Amino acid sequence: MGDMKHPLKFGLYLLMLGSLPAFPASAPTLQVSKSDEDILVTAGDSGRRGGRLQASLHSDPKTLNPVTAVDVPSKQIIGLLGADLIHINAYTQRTEPALAKSWKVSSGGTRYTLELRHSIQFSDGHPFDADDVVFSFKVYQDEKVHSPQRDLLEVGGKSIQVRKIGPYQVDFELPQAYAAAERLFDSVTILPRHLLERAYEEGKISQTWGTTTDPSQIAGLGPFRLKQYVPGQQIVLERNPFYWKADPSGNRLPYLDEIAFLIVPTEDAEVIRFQAGDVDVISRIGADNYATLEHVQRAKDYQLYDAGPGLEYNFLFFNLNDLSSKHLPDIGRKQEWFRRVEFRQAVSAAIDRESIVRLVYQGRATPLWDQVTPGNKLWMNADIPQPPRSLARAADLLRSAGFTRREDGVLVDAHGQPVEFSILTNPSNAQRTKIATIVQDDLAQLGMQVHIVPLEFQAVMARIFDSYDYEASILGLVSGDADPNPEINVWTSGGATHVWALSETHPTPAWQSEIDRLMQEQTTMLDYRQRKHAYDRAQELVAQFDPVICLVSPHVLVAAKNMVGGFKPAVMGDYVLWNADQLFRTDVAGRR
């Protein structure tokens, strides 16, 4: 798990910008485009051409194949090598045209007609057209290929029909109206048919474009193409001379000649190499290291950015799984407490979120009472109450649920059993363990005895997802997209990441049924305000009934050398390299 420090990523949260590797044809480097080439002109200032940027990855990418990639480093690289039809701008969190320059939606919202860019080329110089799009979707939707994107391209359990209308026109027929359907295209990298069709027909598409593939065999529509990969050391990407974007002055993007990713296994090592000048940008720093960098910022040749809360939410949850098929009588007995809404509300009321923000994140986090963070500009419900910590209210709630305090201060339930439970954490995530220690002390003040059980990450996952042999745990989830649709997996019963109750007990509580209904309903609403209304209500229910107890959302903290121009960190996607095509070095002598 190269990604142990990051919160668990779930299946649906792919955030690839699209992707396709390319090859070094002896391409012309002319700045002026051919007259019929559909170039996208970006807004904003112009930068300087040339130079190399050094970034880092925490582990080697497992593959460069957009069809099979699931790990974060692979997706990050593939995101720079390829492109998608409609793209979600990580900064505005809204969709924008990419390879599709425009699109029309039928009145019922089920048919999307996409107009593709004319006369643009893959990074090997081969022209791009509707056949590539149809081919790509055929591959992703093919059951035998087992692409993780396949589920994304299903609406209401049926797949989307793709049809070529003209050389630059493609029709997408949805089985039913689907809210924000254009966001579906964001994760789907367009593949070069001329390079991959044979492999696909031979049934070998999943094995192509591994990390040992010759760079000349890889082509895409992204701003960069693969130049060199030395496993365990670095990956070098070079500028794609055929890229389909230009700046307002008419210079073809990207500005940078190269981006090199050093493989640096830990965040601490990354910070040290950043200080040493080996790395120019860091895409995610923990609050501790941020403070350190801030403290030792002597040379002032770098800048730290606190981009505010991201889309990650950390939460405490109790095991509410149906344990009737498992032999876990002890946990079953404790579930009598966990299932009481008052019990969970009392725990929530007793937790000092402000202290977590201050002690664990040095103030660089935001307390949460529901799952949508303030980083989610379009979907946050600002009316969720944010009650301050109150032990008195917690004690009242517990009393109303039949809990009492013994002479020695220990909290006991109606049968006189002391309230005692354990929280699973993985020590590889220092922050989560610290949160657990604070929660432990907070709950001790209610007379609850909480044990912290550090287990290796895989063991924690196995207990949560398979054996259900745990009492409580703390996890963080991060959405790849700001839209509520991917969250369905988490909040509806039966969802793959409905972690606290993967097997729901019947009868389902009324509030859970309401969340299920709201989350399903909003997928077919086409009006943003209507959807927002439904999702606001779902957030209210989560805040009120505390199926999980939301704690904090850490801020997205990044750093960049002063010479990095066009730097604009976002709180979703690839925080610093989402606009890699517009990044430039202010210290190169290149043309402006």
Added chain:
Amino acid sequence: MIKNPKLWLSAVALALIHLLVIGAGFFAPYDPTEQNRDLSMAPPMRIHFVDSRGHLNRPFVCPWVAEGQRTGPSGYVEDCSKVSALRLLVRRQPVRNGKTMLASLHLFGVDTPARIFLMGTDDYGRDLLSRLLYGGQTSLGAGLLAAGLSLSLGLLLGCVAGYFGSWTDDVIMRGAELFMALPWIYLLFAVRAFLPLHLGARQAFLLLIGVIGLTGWARPARLIRGVVLVARQRGYVLAARGFGASSASIVLRHILPEVSSVALTQAALLVPQYILAEVTFSFLGLGVGEPAPSWGNMLASLQTYSVLEGHWWMFASGLALVPIFLLFYWFADSLQGRLQVLGLSR
């Protein structure tokens, strides 16, 4: 007694350290789990003798005041506008499970609401001095008890193997080799996986002692077996056997005294080794869990670069190990020298 000052100095120093740790309840100013969230990562406080007007005063401390959100050395400044005098023999009422407990006597302290942190505080604003003293109970205690356990086992099995020889010897010594080949850390991982999820601090402590002690018997057993092998050929042992003494009485009366010097020196060597084992396990999160302190889990926060870089007082428990180890080795060294002298003169 004066003949061997190194032996007695190290013995007295060790005794004092253990006394300090055993009496943590009295010597430590606070409960080791009490959090002061407004003073996380505060540096050690200075004891002042001279007040702002330059007059000599009875010792006092100035409280730390946080500057903004930052924690750590640059996040706090001394505020000497409200000083609190250092008092000896104070009574404090600890709070546990949200209830106030009976007052207890402490060696020193300051009047509440002021607080005194002579060694600074950790991430949660817990007094590091108190944690160091209470944590010593775990770490030093584990070392002593585990050494006692493995030495008793080693003594028993070593004597049996050496005295009876033949197949008994073979079985025990092959077993010892097996135990020496066991990777402790993985063994502990495995043992931990079979146990119920939450072990209380006491159970975790006993488990650690059990694992360290039970896996460590092989080395002393081999050493003792060697000594017994030599001893059982001695004239007085043969004579005793000739007079019809039982095996038990021969071992107890004639062989054990011969072995005792080796056993004592071994003990003095094993204790620091086992202290280190406890520290390692707790550092890895396999030993005593939060919030109970141990010198190992106190060091765990040094795994982060930021703490390593800017919070030097967090090294306290690691630094405490250095003199203790040195004292134990001196003690073992001089003990061996002394016992050899005694052995020769007999």
